[in-house]
Amino acid sequence: MQLILPGIEYEESYRDYIEELGDEERYPFPLDFDHSDFAALLAKLERFRQSIDLPEGFVPATTYWLVHGSDIVGVSNLRHYLNDRIRYAGGHIGLGIRPAWRGRALGNRLLELTLEKAAEHGINPVYVHCHKHNEPSARMIIANGGVLESEINDDGEVVQRYVVNTPKQSHTVRAYGAV
Numbered sequence: 001m002q003l004i005l006p007g008i009e010y011e012e013s014y015r016d017y018i019e020e021l022g023d024e025e026r027y028p029f030p031l032d033f034d035h036s037d038f039a040a041l042l043a044k045l046e047r048f049r050q051s052i053d054l055p056e057g058f059v060p061a062t063t064y065w066l067v068h069g070s071d072i073v074g075v076s077n078l079r080h081y082l083n084d085r086i087r088y089a090g091g092h093i094g095l096g097i098r099p100a101w102r103g104r105a106l107g108n109r110l111l112e113l114t115l116e117k118a119a120e121h122g123i124n125p126v127y128v129h130c131h132k133h134n135e136p137s138a139r140m141i142i143a144n145g146g147v148l149e150s151e152i153n154d155d156g157e158v159v160q161r162y163v164v165n166t167p168k169q170s171h172t173v174r175a176y177g178a179v
């Protein structure tokens with residue numbers, strides 16, 4: 001398993017992934033982007049990463065693919081910073097595992113790898129949100145060190161807001177603790 005930036009060689013697997021999702025709500029949100037022109041989709045994801053021509057209200061964000069051989073098995077999206085909207089509900093990271101690959105600890109792994117990317121971006125702490133009723137998601141966040149900070153109401157749904165210290169911060173805390 002590898003975490004990579006989107007690439008043209010995965011077009012077929014991406015199309016299969018979207019088909020497999022069917023009518024399910026898609027996480028993270030870039031899975032909703034039009035992919036009929038695959039090169040245009042890749043260009044759009046890259047503009048998000050580089051903060052070029054972002055739609056109103058959006059912050060720069062990097063999309064990662066978790067791949068196994070020639071298959072995309074999961075997708076994550078790392079927001080480079082928070083604005084008021086995603087500070088309230090949304091957080092730094094959105095992610096999903098392809099349906100056929102769920103329940104095999106890949107969600108845990110994808111979040112772990114994306115938290116490493118967050119650390120590389122100097123994001124600390126990292127806020128990861130999920131709907132309270134989404135037990136696999138909450139457990140995945142807790143398995144990665146998430147601590148429940150608050151619960152809020154967003155459009156009639158309870159959103160849990162977890163906070164995670166990225167690896168670098170944890171080491172720093174340990175080092176200070178040892179002094």
Ligand SMILES: CC(C)(COP(=O)(O)OP(=O)(O)OC[C@H]1O[C@@H](n2cnc3c(N)ncnc32)[C@H](O)[C@@H]1OP(=O)(O)O)[C@@H](O)C(=O)NCCC(=O)NCCS
Pocket residue numbers: 027094095096097098101102103104105106107108109129130131134135136137139140143
């Ligand atoms: C949430 C999601 C990413 C988890 O990925 P996954 O690969 O299925 O999860 P994992 O196998 O890594 O398991 C994560 C945790 O959830 C638990 N879990 C998995 N499936 C579960 C289920 N159906 N019910 C309850 N708990 C479940 C696992 O036991 C594990 O907890 P643990 O580490 O305490 O044992 C995946 O279910 C998904 O893509 N869902 C749709 C999109 C989504 O909801 N994204 C999150 C938006 S915030």
